[in-house]
Amino acid sequence: MTKVDTHNSIPEKHDGLSTESRSDQFSKGNKLELKLLLRIIKMGFAHRYRMVIAILATAGASIFQLFIPRYVGDAVDNAQGLLALNNSATTNAEEALFFAAFMIVTLSVARGLLTMLQNYHGEAIGHCIGYELRVAFYDKIQKLSFDFHDKVHTGDLITRGMLDLEGVRMFISTGVVRLAMLIVLVGGATALMITNDILLTFLALSFVPFVAWKSSAARLRLRWLWLLMQDRLGVITRLMEENLNGIRVVRAFTAEKYELKKFDIASANILQTAINRVKVRVGSTTVMSFSFFLAMGFVLWIGGQKVINDEISVGKLAEFLAFMTILQMPVRQIGMLVNSFARASTCGSRLFEIIDRVPNVYDTPNASELTIGEGTLKFENVSFSFTKDNRKVEVLRNINFSVGAGETLGIVGPPGSGKSTVAQLAPRFYDVDSGTIYINDQDIREISIESLRRFVCVIQQDSFLFTASIENNTAYGNPWVDDDEILSANQASQFHEHVDQLPLKYKTLVGERGVSLSGGQRQRLSIARGLVTEPAIIIFDDSTASIDAVTERLIRKNLDESSHTRGTIIISHRLTSLMHAKEILFVDKGEIIERGSHEQLISLKGKYFELYQLQTRSGSNGVSLKKGRADC
Amino acid sequence: MNGVIKKSSPLKAVVGSQVSQDEEMFGRAFDGRVIRRFLSYCKPHTTMLLTAILSVLIFTSTQIAFPLVILYAIDNALVKGKLNEGVLEICAMIFCMLALVNYASNYYQESTVGKIAEGVLVKLRRDMFGHLQRVSLSFMDRTEVGRLMSRLQGDVNALQEFLETSVFAIGDLVLLFGIVTALFVLNVELALLTLSIVPLLFIVRFIWLPRARAAFIKAREANSLANGALAEAIHGVKTVQGMVREDVNSELYNKRAKQNLLAHLRAAKFAQVNVPIVDTLTGTAMAIIIVVGGQQVLRSNLDLGVMVAFIFYVQRFFDPIRSLTLQYSFMQRAMVSGQRILEVLDVPIDVADKRDAIKMEKCDGTVEFSNVTFGYEPELPILKKLNFRINSGETLALVGPTGSGKTSITALINRFYDVWEGSVSIGGYDVRDITQQSLGDHVAMVLQEPFLFTGTILENIRYKKANSDLNAVVSASKAVGAHDFIEALPNGYETILEQRGANLSLGQRQLISFARAIVADAKILILDEATASIDSYTELKIQRALAVLLEGRTGLVIAHRLATIRGCDRIIVLNKGEILEEGTHEELQKNEGLYARLYKLNYASFDDAST
Missing domain, CATH: 3.40.50.300 (P-loop containing nucleotide triphosphate hydrolases)
Incomplete structure (x- = not known):
C-alpha cells in the first residue's frame, strides 16, 4: 500500500475551518475541482494492477453485453424468416439457433465474470484508498497542535473523517468505473446500431440525452436536499439530546409543552424537506421511465413499418429493442455518476484540507533529546x-x-x-x-x-x-x-x-x-x-x-x-x-x-x-x- | 524508566472500543404485534394507502403488458403472411398510452407512499419524544440518553428504509407473479422449461445468503470499530498528545483500519459473486427460449411474437427477485427496530394527573412533608417517615452526607416521583391532587450543574415564560449580577449559546440559570447544590444573587458550604433518610450534635469532613 500523496496542493495555514453547514457549502461551491479529482484518481492508479484489471474488465463486460442483442436478433430471424423454406433449411436454421443460444450463454457468462471483476476491483481500489486516507487523517489529527483543535468542532472533524471519507472512497467505483462503462456502452451500442438503420438508431437513443439531463439535474438537487436534511436532522437530534439530558430542568420548569413546540417546528422542517425529496426523486425517475417507454413505442412503430416495407427484419427490430433495454439502466444512473463527481469534489476538499494541514507546533529540524539532569x-x-x-x-x-x-x-x-x-x-x-x-x-x-x-x-x-x-x-x-x-x-x-x-x-x-x-x-x-x-x-x-x-x-x-x-x-x-x-x-x-x-x-x-x-x-x-x- | 522508548509491541494498549457499538441485528422478518401497531399509524392515511396500492397494481400490469403489445404487433402486423393493415399503428398507440398510464400510476404510487411514509415517521418520532416527556424520571434515570437517541434516530431510520421500499416490495411480488402467469398463459411447456432454472437460483441464494450476510455484518462492525477509534482520537486528542501516545495509537489504528479494509474486501467479494451467477442463469434461460422456442417456431407450433415476449420477460425476471432479497433484510431490520420503538412507546407513565386534578391558581408557598417514605428500589427506602414543614417565606437548609436523601426531597416537591407512604403538600394541597402544570408554575429549581439549551441567552432566561419581555429578562439578570457579562458578549442577550453554553464559564452559566429561575417567578425555590462546583469568586457573586432570589419566596437550599447554610432561617441535618437535628445555626451549635462538631473543625465544607 503506498503512502498518501500529501504534497499535491499548497497547505493552508489560516486559522480555523469554514463553519458553514454542509448544504450551504454545497450550494455555494458546486463546481468540480479537477485537480482534486485527479488527485483521487492518481491515488487509485497507485494500485496499478487492480486499476488495469478494472478498466479492462469494464471494457470487456460492456462489449460482451453489447453482442447479446445481436444474437437475440439472429435467433429471432432464424426462427421466423425460414418458415416457408424446406427441411434442409430448417436444419440450417436449427443449427443457427443452437449457435445463437450457445453464443448468448457464452457472452452472458463472460459478461458476468468480467462485471464481477470490474465491480470488485473498482470497489477494492476504493477501499484501499479509503484505508490510506483513514490512516493519514488519523495521524494528522493526532499531530495537529492544540491551537487547531481549540478552533475546530469535534463533530466537524468526525463528519470529515467518516462521511467525507466515504464520499472520496466511493469515487472510483461509482464515478470513474461507471463513467468508463457508460462511454463504452453508449458508444458501442451506437456503433452497432447505426450500421443497421440510422433513423431507428436515432429514435432508440432519443431518450438518452433527456434522461441524462434529467437524472443529473435531479441528482444534484437531491444531494443538496440530502445535505439540507442532514442539517435539519442535526437540529432535531441536538434538540432531543439536550431535552433528554436536561430532563430534570425540563420537568422542574414544566416546559414539556414548550419543548414539544420546539420539536414540532424542527419536525415540520424535516417533513417539508423529506416531502420535497420525495417529489424531486419521484418526479425525475418516473419521467425518465416515461421517456424510455415512449421512445420504445416509436421504435416499435417506425421499426414495424420498416419491417413491413422489408427494410429490416423482425430480428433487427428485436435487436433494437434489446439494445434499449441494455442502455436503460446505465443511462438512468448518470445521475449517480454526476452525484459521485460532485460528492468527491466537496468531500475531497474538506478531507484534504485536514490532511494537508501543517501543525503550528513542530520539531525543529535538528531537535535533540531532552536531558533531564536536575530537572529544573x-x-x-x-x-x-x-x-x-x-x-x-x-x-x-x-x-x-x-x-x-x-x-x-x-x-x-x-x-x-x-x-x-x-x-x-x-x-x-x-x-x-x-x-x-x-x-x-x-x-x-x-x-x-x-x-x-x-x-x-x-x-x-x-x-x-x-x-x-x-x-x-x-x-x-x-x-x-x-x-x-x-x-x-x-x-x-x-x-x-x-x-x-x-x-x-x-x-x-x-x-x-x-x-x-x-x-x-x-x-x-x-x-x-x-x-x-x-x-x-x-x-x-x-x-x-x-x-x-x-x-x-x-x-x-x-x-x-x-x-x-x-x-x-x-x-x-x-x-x-x-x-x-x-x-x-x-x-x-x-x-x-x-x-x-x-x-x-x-x-x-x-x-x-x-x-x-x-x-x-x-x-x-x-x-x-x-x-x-x-x-x- | 524515563523516556525509554520500548520497541516491543505494547501489551496494555488499545484504540477505541473493542465491541462494536452497532446495535443493529437481524431478527424475525414478521412480527404481528409490530405490524399491527404500525398499521394503526397508517390508519389516518387509509384512503391514500388503498389508492396507492391500486396504482401499484395498475403500474405492474402495464409493466407486464409492454411485451404483450410487442408480441401482438409482431404476430399480427410484422410476420410475413399476417400483415394486417393498421394493426401496427394501433399497437404503437396502445404502447404509448400504456407508457402514459405507467407514468401516471408510477408517479402516484411513489409520491403517495413517500408522503405517507414520511408522515408516519414524523408522527412516530413525535409520539416517542412526547411520551418520554411524560414517563417517570425513574425510567429516565435508569436509561442512558445514548440508548434513547438510538431508538429515536437509528430505529426510526431503519423503519424509513423499510416503509419507503415496502410498496415496491408489493409491486415486485405482483410483477413476479404477473410475469410467471404471463409465461404460462403464453406457452406452458416453454414456461416450465424456462422457469426450471429458477430453483437453481434459490439454491445458490440459499447457500450464499448466510455467508454473505455474515461478511456484511462483519464489515459493518469493522467499520464502526474503526470509526469509533477515530472518534476517540478526536475527542481525546489533548490527552493523546500530553501522554505521547501518537505512535502507539497510529500503529494500533493502522491495524484496525487494515482489518476494516480486509473485511470490506471480503464483503465486496461476496456481493459480486452474485453477478456472474445471475448473468449465467439469465443467459441460460434465453438460450432455452431460443433453442426450444425457436424450434417450435420453426415447426409453426409457436408464434414468433411469443418467443420475443419470452425473451423480454426473462430479461426482467431477475430484477424483482434481487430487490425482494434486499427488502427482506430491510424488513428484518425494521421488525427489530419496531420492537425497540414499541418498548419506548409502552413505558408506563407512573406519575400522571388525576382525572379531577385541580389547577392551583395561588400558592402561599408552604411546603409540608408528613410521614413521607420513599425510595427508588423496592425494600430500600431513602426517606423514612419524614415530617417537616417550611413556612411561607422561610428559607430552609438541608444538610447531610451524600445519600442522606436531600435530592430526593427536592424531587418529591416537584413530584418527579410519587411517595410510597405519607404525603407531600404545597400551599396546602397534596401534590397528587393538583395538575403537574400548575405545580410547576409554583416551584422553580436551580441545579448543581447549570443545564442550558442551545439557543440565545434570552431564550434560555425566559425558558419558563417564553412570552416575557426583554425588560423582565434584563432586570432578572441584573438582580443576579449576570447583566454585565451578558452585555459584554458580542451580541448581548441575543448571543447564541453553542453546545449548551460551552462558550461560557461554569459560573456564568450558573448565573444564567439563576436568572432563569427568577423569570420563572415561582413562589417556591429549590437550590440543589447550586454552588457546589464553582470557584470562590463566582460563589461570592452567587451568594449575593441568592439573597435577591429568595426575597419574598419560600426557599429550600441544599448545600454543603457553611457560608451558604449559615444564612438560612432554619437548618435540618439529615442522615440516612431521617432528621438528625433541626434548628437555627445558633440552636444547632448549642445542641453540640453533628452540625456543631463539623462547624468546630473549621472546615469550609461539609464534604471535606464526610469521611
Whole structure:
C-alpha cells in the first residue's frame, strides 16, 4: 500500500475551518475541482494492477453485453424468416439457433465474470484508498497542535473523517468505473446500431440525452436536499439530546409543552424537506421511465413499418429493442455518476484540507533529546496570547519562576487569570510569544516534542478517559508497564480501593459499556495515569477539584514520599490543595501579582489573603441569604 | 524508566472500543404485534394507502403488458403472411398510452407512499419524544440518553428504509407473479422449461445468503470499530498528545483500519459473486427460449411474437427477485427496530394527573412533608417517615452526607416521583391532587450543574415564560449580577449559546440559570447544590444573587458550604433518610450534635469532613 500523496496542493495555514453547514457549502461551491479529482484518481492508479484489471474488465463486460442483442436478433430471424423454406433449411436454421443460444450463454457468462471483476476491483481500489486516507487523517489529527483543535468542532472533524471519507472512497467505483462503462456502452451500442438503420438508431437513443439531463439535474438537487436534511436532522437530534439530558430542568420548569413546540417546528422542517425529496426523486425517475417507454413505442412503430416495407427484419427490430433495454439502466444512473463527481469534489476538499494541514507546533529540524539532569523547569519572561475572532488576547505577561526537583509550586488565581495556560505551555502544547521556557537549561523549542512530553506530564482539568479497561487507561502513557506499577500508581492516587471492589478489578471497562465513574473517581484514575509515566515534572491543572479534601490530603501524602526527584506544579482555586507549596504564585489578568509562601502571602493581606478568608469559616459570614435580616 | 522508548509491541494498549457499538441485528422478518401497531399509524392515511396500492397494481400490469403489445404487433402486423393493415399503428398507440398510464400510476404510487411514509415517521418520532416527556424520571434515570437517541434516530431510520421500499416490495411480488402467469398463459411447456432454472437460483441464494450476510455484518462492525477509534482520537486528542501516545495509537489504528479494509474486501467479494451467477442463469434461460422456442417456431407450433415476449420477460425476471432479497433484510431490520420503538412507546407513565386534578391558581408557598417514605428500589427506602414543614417565606437548609436523601426531597416537591407512604403538600394541597402544570408554575429549581439549551441567552432566561419581555429578562439578570457579562458578549442577550453554553464559564452559566429561575417567578425555590462546583469568586457573586432570589419566596437550599447554610432561617441535618437535628445555626451549635462538631473543625465544607 503506498503512502498518501500529501504534497499535491499548497497547505493552508489560516486559522480555523469554514463553519458553514454542509448544504450551504454545497450550494455555494458546486463546481468540480479537477485537480482534486485527479488527485483521487492518481491515488487509485497507485494500485496499478487492480486499476488495469478494472478498466479492462469494464471494457470487456460492456462489449460482451453489447453482442447479446445481436444474437437475440439472429435467433429471432432464424426462427421466423425460414418458415416457408424446406427441411434442409430448417436444419440450417436449427443449427443457427443452437449457435445463437450457445453464443448468448457464452457472452452472458463472460459478461458476468468480467462485471464481477470490474465491480470488485473498482470497489477494492476504493477501499484501499479509503484505508490510506483513514490512516493519514488519523495521524494528522493526532499531530495537529492544540491551537487547531481549540478552533475546530469535534463533530466537524468526525463528519470529515467518516462521511467525507466515504464520499472520496466511493469515487472510483461509482464515478470513474461507471463513467468508463457508460462511454463504452453508449458508444458501442451506437456503433452497432447505426450500421443497421440510422433513423431507428436515432429514435432508440432519443431518450438518452433527456434522461441524462434529467437524472443529473435531479441528482444534484437531491444531494443538496440530502445535505439540507442532514442539517435539519442535526437540529432535531441536538434538540432531543439536550431535552433528554436536561430532563430534570425540563420537568422542574414544566416546559414539556414548550419543548414539544420546539420539536414540532424542527419536525415540520424535516417533513417539508423529506416531502420535497420525495417529489424531486419521484418526479425525475418516473419521467425518465416515461421517456424510455415512449421512445420504445416509436421504435416499435417506425421499426414495424420498416419491417413491413422489408427494410429490416423482425430480428433487427428485436435487436433494437434489446439494445434499449441494455442502455436503460446505465443511462438512468448518470445521475449517480454526476452525484459521485460532485460528492468527491466537496468531500475531497474538506478531507484534504485536514490532511494537508501543517501543525503550528513542530520539531525543529535538528531537535535533540531532552536531558533531564536536575530537572529544573524555568519560565523566563514568558508572554503568551491567543487569537480569538482575529483579535489577539493576551493571556500571560512576563511570567518568571522556576521549579526544581523535589519542589512544589502553587499557582492560584481567579477564573480566566491565565493560570491554566502555564500548564499548557510547559509541555509545548502551544508556543510562547516571547520569553523562553527552559528545562535543565535547554530551550524547550530546541528539543524533540516527544522527549519533552515524556518528562513533563500535565494532569488535565477534565480528564478524558478512553473506552478501555482501567488497566489500559492507567497504562495509557506507558503501555509496557507491568501490573505492579499499575497497582502502585492507583494506590498512590487512592483509586485502588474502588477498583478492588469491582468484579473485574483492573480489567473493568470504563465508559459507555463499562462502569461509569464519578468526577472524583475519574480524576483519581487520571492521576494514576500520570504517575505511571514517571514524569520529572508533574503539573496538576485543577485536577483534584472533584476529589474531597480528605482524600486529596491522602493522595498528596502518598506523592510526597516519591516526589524528591520530581518537580510539582499545582494549579487550583482551592487553597487547601496548594497551601503547602514552597512558593505560591497569585496570578491575575495574566500577571503574577503576589508570590511567596502561604505564611508570607497571608501576612501580605492582599488578594491571596482575601481568597483565604472566603474559603475558610472566618470569612464565611459575608452574605446573608435574606435581605433586611441582620447577619448572624 | 524515563523516556525509554520500548520497541516491543505494547501489551496494555488499545484504540477505541473493542465491541462494536452497532446495535443493529437481524431478527424475525414478521412480527404481528409490530405490524399491527404500525398499521394503526397508517390508519389516518387509509384512503391514500388503498389508492396507492391500486396504482401499484395498475403500474405492474402495464409493466407486464409492454411485451404483450410487442408480441401482438409482431404476430399480427410484422410476420410475413399476417400483415394486417393498421394493426401496427394501433399497437404503437396502445404502447404509448400504456407508457402514459405507467407514468401516471408510477408517479402516484411513489409520491403517495413517500408522503405517507414520511408522515408516519414524523408522527412516530413525535409520539416517542412526547411520551418520554411524560414517563417517570425513574425510567429516565435508569436509561442512558445514548440508548434513547438510538431508538429515536437509528430505529426510526431503519423503519424509513423499510416503509419507503415496502410498496415496491408489493409491486415486485405482483410483477413476479404477473410475469410467471404471463409465461404460462403464453406457452406452458416453454414456461416450465424456462422457469426450471429458477430453483437453481434459490439454491445458490440459499447457500450464499448466510455467508454473505455474515461478511456484511462483519464489515459493518469493522467499520464502526474503526470509526469509533477515530472518534476517540478526536475527542481525546489533548490527552493523546500530553501522554505521547501518537505512535502507539497510529500503529494500533493502522491495524484496525487494515482489518476494516480486509473485511470490506471480503464483503465486496461476496456481493459480486452474485453477478456472474445471475448473468449465467439469465443467459441460460434465453438460450432455452431460443433453442426450444425457436424450434417450435420453426415447426409453426409457436408464434414468433411469443418467443420475443419470452425473451423480454426473462430479461426482467431477475430484477424483482434481487430487490425482494434486499427488502427482506430491510424488513428484518425494521421488525427489530419496531420492537425497540414499541418498548419506548409502552413505558408506563407512573406519575400522571388525576382525572379531577385541580389547577392551583395561588400558592402561599408552604411546603409540608408528613410521614413521607420513599425510595427508588423496592425494600430500600431513602426517606423514612419524614415530617417537616417550611413556612411561607422561610428559607430552609438541608444538610447531610451524600445519600442522606436531600435530592430526593427536592424531587418529591416537584413530584418527579410519587411517595410510597405519607404525603407531600404545597400551599396546602397534596401534590397528587393538583395538575403537574400548575405545580410547576409554583416551584422553580436551580441545579448543581447549570443545564442550558442551545439557543440565545434570552431564550434560555425566559425558558419558563417564553412570552416575557426583554425588560423582565434584563432586570432578572441584573438582580443576579449576570447583566454585565451578558452585555459584554458580542451580541448581548441575543448571543447564541453553542453546545449548551460551552462558550461560557461554569459560573456564568450558573448565573444564567439563576436568572432563569427568577423569570420563572415561582413562589417556591429549590437550590440543589447550586454552588457546589464553582470557584470562590463566582460563589461570592452567587451568594449575593441568592439573597435577591429568595426575597419574598419560600426557599429550600441544599448545600454543603457553611457560608451558604449559615444564612438560612432554619437548618435540618439529615442522615440516612431521617432528621438528625433541626434548628437555627445558633440552636444547632448549642445542641453540640453533628452540625456543631463539623462547624468546630473549621472546615469550609461539609464534604471535606464526610469521611
